[in-house]
Amino acid sequence: MNAPSTPLHALLTHHAPTDAKEREDLARMLAFATELARPFSRKQERAHFTGSAVVVDPTGERVVMLHHGKLNRWLQPGGHSEEGDAGDMEATALREAREETGCRVRPHAHAPRPLDVDVHTIPARKDEPEHLHLDVRFLVVAENPEALVHDPAESSGVQWLTWDEALARADEAPLRRLLEKARSAVKSQ
Numbered sequence: 001m002n003a004p005s006t007p008l009h010a011l012l013t014h015h016a017p018t019d020a021k022e023r024e025d026l027a028r029m030l031a032f033a034t035e036l037a038r039p040f041s042r043k044q045e046r047a048h049f050t051g052s053a054v055v056v057d058p059t060g061e062r063v064v065m066l067h068h069g070k071l072n073r074w075l076q077p078g079g080h081s082e083e084g085d086a087g088d089m090e091a092t093a094l095r096e097a098r099e100e101t102g103c104r105v106r107p108h109a110h111a112p113r114p115l116d117v118d119v120h121t122i123p124a125r126k127d128e129p130e131h132l133h134l135d136v137r138f139l140v141v142a143e144n145p146e147a148l149v150h151d152p153a154e155s156s157g158v159q160w161l162t163w164d165e166a167l168a169r170a171d172e173a174p175l176r177r178l179l180e181k182a183r184s185a186v187k188s189q
Helices: 007-013 021-033 089-101 162-169 172-186
Strands: 046-057 064-069 074-075 079-080 105-107 116-122 131-142 156-162
Touching: 021 116, 021 131, 021 162, 021 172, 046 089, 064 089, 064 116, 064 162, 064 172, 079 089, 089 105, 089 116, 089 131, 116 172, 131 172, 156 162, 162 172
Parallel strands: 046 131
Antiparallel strands: 046 064, 046 079, 064 074, 064 156, 105 131, 116 131
16 A cells, blocks of 8 residues: 655655664654554544754754753653644644744754654653654754743743753753754754
């Protein structure tokens, strides 16, 4: 059976993974994009697509990391698709970056779209079972970095960091891979 031709499928098909984990995750995401009746709905208990963004300042020297309250980890901004995103993963990533940083953001002009993909497990909580986030990741630029603000509803802290500081807080290989790709993209412009 051929996979359906959808914007999500096209986006994923054109992505070039850089390591074995990302290749495996991309294959899983393509399968889920075909299998899931509502791939963007968090009501899909087994797995659903999310969008996230590495947010850099206009000089590309600093990156935003936020402290995720529920997961107790430093991460890039991101989250669930909403109906208004209309299945556009870049729109999800941009909206989440705006909501979680307070900054006006735009796609980075020279970065691949998406920059990275990752499948990760979200632990069970009282109101939802363990499930997978199929995260499609983008590189975006904050047009007004001085507007960075912490929203307690979104995180327990948010900061501008140097690349080395952000990498020191990255507690897993896929997050380090994402940050290295982002740093490489901003340095090559």
